[in-house]
Structure formats: structure tokens, C-alpha cells
């Protein structure tokens with residue numbers, strides 16, 4: 001029988017530094033590999049285990065895809081040692097994506113905190129590449145420090161197609177100023193809600209840490225967003241990735257299979273969901 | 275005609291002597307035959323090497339059949355550098371004499387591991403032989419299940435043996451629940467069995483009433499006192515209840531490197547949501563932060579998540595968890611507390 005845990009070896013085509021602790025890996029896509037923004041893969045490095053990573057590239061790009069991994073522990077440290085031309089094992093893509101179809105007809109608000117920009121990048125790139133298909137789009141992105149900014153080489157391109165607001169928690173230099181080139185401000189991502197004039201009746205896609213969700217959802221509710229118009233991606237510990245091991249359970253859902261993207265409507269009553 | 279049929283059937287029904295012959299046949303066929311055996315007042319599964327003195331035990335075995343199908347630890351793959359090789363750990367075995375309460379747990383595991391190649395590989399080589407004696411200790415059948423012939427179509431087995439105690443002797447009626455079961459009986463040369471078609475786990479009268487009751491209570495009526503004051507302070511998170519429970523299956527997948535460079539095994543080990551790293555992600559961040567949250571998660575999985583996913587209860591009421599708990603947490607009392615609409619908190623310790 002088909003073995004869901006069997007990995008496929010794929011070649012690393014390119015490795016770039018992203019921010020100070022992350023690397024962007026361009027990986028040769030296996031035959032018939034298709035994904036949507038918000039989905040993830042399990043990366044396997046025998047001896048170091050497996051871990052989930054969001055696919056962060058343009059879904060229209062068929063020959064290769066990208067993941068951006070921050071070095072935080074055992075597996076990610078080993079992943080950072082890999083060289084171009086070497087291979088890793090993968091399985092997936094897994095999980096429920098952000099409902100991009102929904103925003104062909106509606107305005108879109110993207111809110112990202114820290115690494116949360118990763119699963120939203122496929123959405124950004126898809127929209128920029130097919131700009132006419134979509135409506136108005138705003139992106140609010142908050143990171144901790146300048147060194148944590150991801151995909152900074154693309155910000156000009158992003159700005160060309162969507163309203164992009166950027167904020168950093170901690171200013172960089174001693175004088176407390178932020179380098180002008182980022183066109184950003186200081187503060188947390190919710191502060192941007194007072195700056196940007198958020199579109200009413202938009203759909204919101206969020207990705208960030210649980211604390212961000214608490215504050216952002218509060219803001220969105222003040223702006224009268226409906227619970228079913230708010231989508232967020234949850235992070236949980238994962239082992240199987242296919243809805244069996246129960247490490248990622250949230251209420252009656254398995255984040256790996258029923259999520260990671262959920263509408264707020266579906267999870268708002270679950271204790272400990274955010 | 276009907277009477278004649280019954281009489282004819284009666285004469286062909288197995289007696290204990292014939293049943294033992296059937297067991298010897300299985301042993302001769304090189305099956306590992308596991309069955310509950312009682313020694314020094316302790317009932318547990320043991321491997322049978324012969325059928326001498328074999329009897330079905332009407333008491334719950336200390337451990338369930340679980341680890342014969344889902345071992346505490348198993349190798350999924352061997353790896354060498356980047357290459358994974360799937361490992362087949364299955365062997366021909368018979369689990370002989372699973373009681374109807376535990377067979378309900380088997381139905382659940384079959385669902386959970388439906389797409390799992392190792393579980394399915396093992397099931398292919400395993401003969402599941404059930405028997406009808408409900409554990410006679412009430413604490414090992416907390417939902418008061420009874421054995422009635424019509425439960426059989428909602429259970430999964432290869433062969434099921436109904437034990438009929440008569441005045442003079444005990445007789446054994448045979449049912450089959452799979453082609454594999456029929457085949458082995460045909461090969462043995464016994465044809466007086468009746469085949470039962472599995473009709474799914476849910477009975478005609480609808481979903482389990484207890485399941486609906488406890489699900490509602492857990493979902494809609496969070497009992498702060500019970501979880502946070504009572505259970506949350508008493509449970510010592512030893513995980514024994516998970517290990518012994520026939521329906522606890524949560525697992526980790528981990529790599530274990532060999533001494534040889536670049537080689538090793540990818541393993542699956544049974545885990546427990548009571549362990550503090552169960553929900554931990556990088557940066558030591560946890561989603562289950564304390565004992566109260568963990569024990570609530572355990573109950574929620576059994577009494578809400580599994581019912582929501584499969585429409586069957588995640589607990590069969592075998593009472594094993596209460597038996598092994600070092601601080602005396604008793605599931606029967608916890609459930610009565612859930613069922614109790616007053617916020618009064620009684621001691622849930624036995």
C-alpha cells in the first residue's frame with residue numbers, strides 16, 4: 001500500500017541568506033507538484049528528523065518551489081549546513097490553504113508577524129502576477145528588528161501592486177532611528193491599524209504568533225470584520241503531518257490536516273486555539 | 275425443519291476439547307498465539323505453546339491487545355544517508371479471546387490507522403479472534419455493555435466465539451467476520467460457522483447516548499473546579515493511563531542514528547499528551563502549559579475529538595486507566611462529575 005511517510009528526494013537548486021537567521025532554499029519540484037499559499041511540506045533529514053515548513057514561493061512557478069527556514073534547533077541547524085546541489089527528503093504538500101478564490105471578488109487585508117510572512121508570500125506573488133484578477137490589497141507586516149526582515153529585496157515590487165505597511169518593534173541604531181530605506185515605523189503590527197485606512201468588508205488573512213492573533217482579531221472585530229472573513233494559520237508541533245499522531249490537535253481539528261489555515265468562525269470557541 | 279436445524283447445529287458445535295484442538299492447529303501453523311491467561315490472580319496476555327487446560331477468562335486482562343498491533347516502539351524505516359527503506363515488522367500472530375469491550379477499541383484503532391502501512395501490514399498477518407465473555411468486574415466495564423448477538427455486526431474480527439455455558443458443559447458457537455477467518459476454519463475442516471457482515475461501528479438506533487452526553491458536557495460546560503483544582507493538582511503526569519489505554523495511540527516519529535556514520539532508524543514510539551514536551555515547538559513554547567490543560571486535552575480527545583471525527587466514542591470503558599493511576603484518578607468518577615450539572619465538586623479520587 002502507498003506509504004504516506006515515505007519521502008521523496010529533491011535537489012536544492014539555490015540557497016540565499018534571508019535576514020540574519022534564515023535561509024531561502026529553492027528546491028526542484030517533483031513531477032506534478034502543486035501547492036497553494038498556506039500549505040506546508042514536511043522536510044526530512046535522516047538522523048535529524050522531520051519538520052514542517054510553509055511553501056513560500058509563487059504557486060504559478062512549476063519547476064521549483066521555495067521554503068525559508070529559520071535556524072532554531074536541531075533539524076534547522078542541519079538544514080542550514082546543506083549546500084547547493086545536495087538533496088533533502090520531502091513529503092506533502094499538506095494542509096488547507098488560504099482561500100485565495102474568495103478574494104477575486106473581495107478586498108484583501110494581509111497581516112503578518114515575524115515568520116508569518118512566509119505562508120503569505122505565495123498569496124502576495126500570485127496577486128502581483130495576476131493583478132487584474134484581484135481587488136484592492138493591503139499588507140501589514142511587523143517584524144522585531146531590521147535583521148529579521150524577510151524578502152526585503154522584493155519590497156519595491158510589493159509596493160508596486162499593493163498597499164504595504166511595515167513596522168519594526170525595536171529600532172536599529174542607538175539614536176532610535178530606523179533606516180529610511182525601509183519606509184517603516186516603530187511599534188507592533190497592531191499599531192499599523194491606526195495608520196492604514198483598513199478597507200471595510202475586506203477578507204483578512206493572518207499569520208503570526210498567538211499573541212498577535214489576540215490583538216489583531218480584537219482590532220478586526222472593532223472594524224466589524226465578520227468571523228468567517230478572518231482566516232489565520234496556526235502553528236503546532238507536528239510529527240505525522242497527516243492527521244494521525246494528534247500532536248497538533250486543536251479542539252476536534254488536526255492542524256496539519258484541517259488547517260493550518262482556519263477561519264476564525266471555526267475555531268473561536270475552542271479553548272487555547274490562540 | 276428449524277428444530278432439526280438447531281439440533282443438527284447443536285451437535286456440531288465445538289466443545290472445549292474441540293476448541294483446544296483448534297488452538298493446537300493454529301500453533302502448528304506457526305502462528306504466535308496470544309491469549310489472556312490467569313496466574314496468581316493476575317490476568318495477562320501470554321503466548322500459548324499448547325492448548326492444555328485452555329479456558330476463556332471472564333476477566334479483563336491487565337494489558338489490552340493494543341501493543342500487538344501498535345507496539346510501544348517500532349522501526350518504520352532504516353536509513354542510509356538520504357535513502358529510506360521501509361521496514362516490515364509484521365509476523366503471523368493470533369490474538370485469541372479479545373472480549374467485546376476491547377473489540378470496540380479495535381474498531382477505533384482500525385479507523386485511526388486505516389492508511390498506515392505498518393498497522394495494515396500487521397493486521398494482514400494477524401488473526402483476530404474475539405469471544406463473548408464481558409469482563410465480570412464492573413469496574414472494567416463502566417458503560418455496562420452487554421453481549422448480545424446483534425452487537426457482532428458492529429465489531430471487527432476474523433473469528434468470534436460465543437461462549438455458551440450450559441448445565442453440563444460449555445459450548446462454543448463460531449462466527450466469522452472476514453474471508454481470512456472463513457479460510458482458516460475451512461482449512462481446519464470446520465464449517466458450522468455463521469458469517470457476519472460488518473455494518474459499520476454505529477448501531478441502528480443511532481450514536482452512543484453516553485458519547486453524546488459527555489461530548490456536550492465537555493464542549494459546552496467547562497468545569498473549572500474539576501479540571502484546574504481537582505484533577506489539575508492531583509495528576510502527576512506519569513502517563514501510565516495513556517500507556518495502558520487500548521484507545522490511546524498518539525505517537526512521536528524520531529530518528530535514532532546508528533554508530534555507523536549516516537545510518538540509523540526512523541522510529542515511531544507511542545507518546546502521551548501528559549508529557550510536557552508533547553505540544554512543545556521551537557523556543558520551548560508550549561500550547562499545553564500545565565497539568566490541568568493536559569488532562570483536559572486527554573479527556574477532550576477521547577470524548578469530543580474522536581466522536582467528532584468518527585462518530586464513535588474514544589473510550590470503551592475498560593477501566594484500565596483507573597486501575598493503574600498512582601494517585602487514584604478514576605475515569606468513572608470524572609465522567610459522573612461531567613454528568614453532574616451542579617458545580618459542586620466531589621473528590622474524583624477513588
Ligand SMILES: Cc1cc2nc3c(=O)[nH]c(=O)nc-3n(C[C@H](O)[C@H](O)[C@H](O)COP(=O)(O)OP(=O)(O)OC[C@H]3O[C@@H](n4cnc5c(N)ncnc54)[C@H](O)[C@@H]3O)c2cc1C
Nearest residue numbers: 051052053054068069070073074075076236237238555556
Ligand atoms: C505549519 C507550519 C509551518 C511552518 N513553517 C515554517 C517556515 O516556513 N519557516 C520556518 O523557519 N519554520 C517554520 N515552521 C516551524 C518549524 O517547523 C520549526 O522551526 C522546526 O520544527 C524546528 O525544528 P528544529 O529541529 O530545528 O528545532 P528543535 O527546537 O530542535 O525541535 C525539536 C523537536 O521539536 C519539534 N518541533 C519544534 N518546533 C516545532 C514546530 N514549530 N512545529 C513542529 N514541530 C516542532 C520537532 O519535531 C523536533 O522533534 C513551521 C511550523 C509549522 C507547524
Ligand code: SF4
Nearest residue numbers: 519589590592593595
Ligand atoms: S480511557 Fe480508561 S476506561 Fe477508557 S478505554 Fe482508555 S483505559 Fe479504558
Ligand code: SF4
Nearest residue numbers: 509510512513515599
Ligand atoms: S495515570 Fe493518573 S497520574 Fe498518571 S498521567 Fe494518568 S491521570 Fe495523571
Ligand code: FES
Nearest residue numbers: 241244245246256
Ligand atoms: S501532525 Fe500528526 S496529527 Fe497533525
